[in-house]
Amino acid sequence: xxxxxxxxxxxxxxxxxxxxxxxxxxxxxxxxxxxxxxxxxxxxxxxxxxxxxxxxxxxxxxxxxxxxxxxxxxxxxxxxxxxxxxxxxxxxxxxxxxxxxxxxxxxxxxxxxxxxxxxxxxxxxxxxxxxxxxxxxxxxxxxxxxxxxxxxxxxxxxxxxxxxxxxxxxxxxxxxxxxxxxxx
Numbered sequence: 002x003x004x005x006x007x008x009x010x011x012x013x014x015x016x017x018x019x020x021x022x023x024x025x026x027x028x029x030x031x032x033x034x035x036x037x038x039x040x041x042x043x044x045x046x047x048x049x050x051x052x053x054x055x056x057x058x059x060x061x062x063x064x065x066x067x068x069x070x071x072x073x074x075x076x077x078x079x080x081x082x083x084x085x086x087x088x089x090x091x092x093x094x095x096x097x098x099x100x101x102x103x104x105x106x107x108x109x110x111x112x113x114x115x116x117x118x119x120x121x122x123x124x125x126x127x128x129x130x131x132x133x134x135x136x137x138x139x140x141x142x143x144x145x146x147x148x149x150x151x152x153x154x155x156x157x158x159x160x161x162x163x164x165x166x167x168x169x170x171x172x173x174x175x176x177x178x179x180x181x182x183x184x185x
Contacts, residue, residue, distance in 0.1 A: 038065075039064065039067040041073070041184030043151075045061075045178060050175045051173075053171055054085045057082055062077060063096050073098040086122065086164055088119070090119050090120070091118040093118070095115055105147075106139070112134050113135075121162045123162075133153050135153025136152055150180070150182075153178045159174040
């Protein structure tokens with residue numbers, strides 16, 4: 002099921018990127034000098050698809066490099082706060098965001114991969130694999146900023162742990178995530 006969902010998201014990203022490249026109305030950005038530096042922030046939430054009550058509210062920040070073909074390639078970090086309990090997850094990841102075109106389109110691909118430092122309340126902390134492929138949609142654009150919305154799948158390689166009076170039999174946490182962000 003998880004492989005099917007991840008494959009479906011990546012296929013949708015490729016299809017949407019093809020359509021966005023064909024229907025672009027804006028001119029390419031003039032990127033020179035310090036304009037290659039990019040940074041951004043996002044807020045959002047994720048729903049636990051493994052039924053363990055581990056849905057989250059998320060805050061992300063990233064920085065990196067951009068050029069005519071790449072919206073962002075760099076490093077990012079996130080704070081994922083579980084809504085129903087005091088478990089916290091701190092992903093640290095590499096980010097690639099592109100729409101495969103030198104002109105800015107409506108839809109782009111967003112890939113993240115790295116590690117998640119899981120701070121578990123009643124158990125030892127765990128470090129696990131973190132993957133988040135997704136599709137993004139540009140909302141508003143100015144000379145120095147771009148706002149966007151991303152829809153993505155999150156995989157956190159979390160292992161079973163104790164959560165107070167109950168045991169969470171998690172063998173990898175799968176989540177559906179939506180983020181609202183801005184990049185400069």
